[in-house]
Amino acid sequence: MSGKTILYVEDNEFNRKIVRQLLAKTTYRLREALDGEEGVASALATPPDLILMDIQLPRMSGLDATRQLRNDPRTAAVPIIVVTSFALSGDEPKATAAGATAYLAKPYSPRALLAKIREIVPEG
Numbered sequence: 001m002s003g004k005t006i007l008y009v010e011d012n013e014f015n016r017k018i019v020r021q022l023l024a025k026t027t028y029r030l031r032e033a034l035d036g037e038e039g040v041a042s043a044l045a046t047p048p049d050l051i052l053m054d055i056q057l058p059r060m061s062g063l064d065a066t067r068q069l070r071n072d073p074r075t076a077a078v079p080i081i082v083v084t085s086f087a088l089s090g091d092e093p094k095a096t097a098a099g100a101t102a103y104l105a106k107p108y109s110p111r112a113l114l115a116k117i118r119e120i121v122p123e124g
């Protein structure tokens, strides 16, 4: 079984656990990175089918990481869903400007996240 690979860049263990449980019921394969630099390095080393990118990250913000991945031919075409904790922060235009494919503001339901993932990278 070769599911599509999702790289989740998120420093918050609670959020990672939720997404881990969410994707466990699907054919997607999950990879995790705990900060922006690790996320960029992981994505460039082995480009995934989709990236879920938190904005508030240690070492390098999710927006800077997204910009960097967009500017590298290895990951320029990889879809990136940017997620943020601050619905009213005005992050959406910044995420779009950085090259995000889609944007999701917390709190979002795991079901909404999975629907968004499936819309961009169909399972199977």
Ligand SMILES: [Mg+2]
Pocket: 010, 011, 012, 054, 055, 056, 057
């Ligand atoms: Mg965070």
